[in-house]
Amino acid sequence: MNINLTMIGQAIAFFIFVVFCMKYVWPPIMAALQERQKKIADGLAASDRAARDLELAQEKSAQELREAKQQAAALIEEANKRAAQIVEASKDEARKEGDKLIEQAKAEIEQERNQARDALRAEVAAIAVAGAEKILETSVDASKHNEMLEKLAAEL
């Protein structure tokens, strides 16, 4: 166990190793470690941001969905109203048409009746003339008694 030059040799070796470690080993490793730390921190921040973005997007989509639903409801309501209107309008139309038809039919009937009455009147006049001829045994001049006959027909 002699103290000798080995001690100094060891001290020199120690010095060289420490300097080498300080210059070529420690800085690159520390740099890599710090860079990775930064990367991880950045990544975490990005994920936080993404989560917030996602939340916002979800909120927005929910909002839009709600709006769309409202719009759809409004559209349906309007359509219903419109349909009711159309039905109402067509009902009105139909009623009017019906009334018109009835009116027309009535008018036709009236006309027919008038025609029939006129025809009947003419016939009644002829029959009356014939009857009168038979009674008087003379011919009645139709043109002479026309006035009277027409009066008679109008009374019928």
Added chain:
Amino acid sequence: MAGSASEYIKHHLQNLTYGKLPAGYERADGTVLEESTWTLAHTGQEASDMGFWALHIDSLGWAIGLGVLFLFLFRMAAKRATSGQPGGLQNFVEVMVEFVDNSVKETFHGKNKVIAPLALTIFCWVFLMNLMDLVPVDFLPQLFHMMGLEYMKVVPTTDVNVTLGMSLSVFALIIYYSLKVKGVGGFLGELTLHPFSSDNLFLKILLVPVNLLLEGVSLIAKPISLALRLFGNLYAGELIFILIALLPLWAQWTLSVPWAIFHILVITLQAFIFMMLTIVYLSMAHEDSH
């Protein structure tokens, strides 16, 4: 395993020493040197007779080899270091670096670019040197014996020169940073005006030698305790492995396996303690208490 137990132990505790023997020295084989020679010591006696001018080639060789291995691995990882997904080696290296960095940050609050790499080097290097203790005690010495080298001590930290070399370097850094941060006056003041101080100037001067003695001892004790703690733990551990190796072959594993498992804790802990104390001492050197 040749010779008696004590020879075996002594043989195992002898470093491979290369040094200068003086002229007229009678070597172990009886030859007398005509002039002073640089040579490998053939016996423990020769090694100690070489005095200060001798190198423990095995301690130094293994220490440098392991240091280079550590730096090679870490440099490889550092070169390929990416901030993306790390590979296996980079993962391991990053764990070590972060562990050391956290230890430094917990203890040392100033700004110093040296301390963290210094702590990393100390921890990894000391750990690797300690790790050699787990290699079976006869394995490498036998291998080198076959290659013609008489002695081979493979655990550098069981050589007090190695631990002292490191702790004295740390001591030099303590002195350097003390002077740099506190200035010469501040450093001297810390050594002479604490822990006892007085408002009376005369009393103050009277207390200077007492303070100097106390503070000087505690300052000197730092590198000595740092070196001897590591050395003592590893030396004792190695010695116990050697003693276990003296047992009959069938009994060895019953002791060496538990001891080796326990020793895994010891070698890691000692490396950690050496690193932690270095950080603590250097942070104390940075603290201006005045």
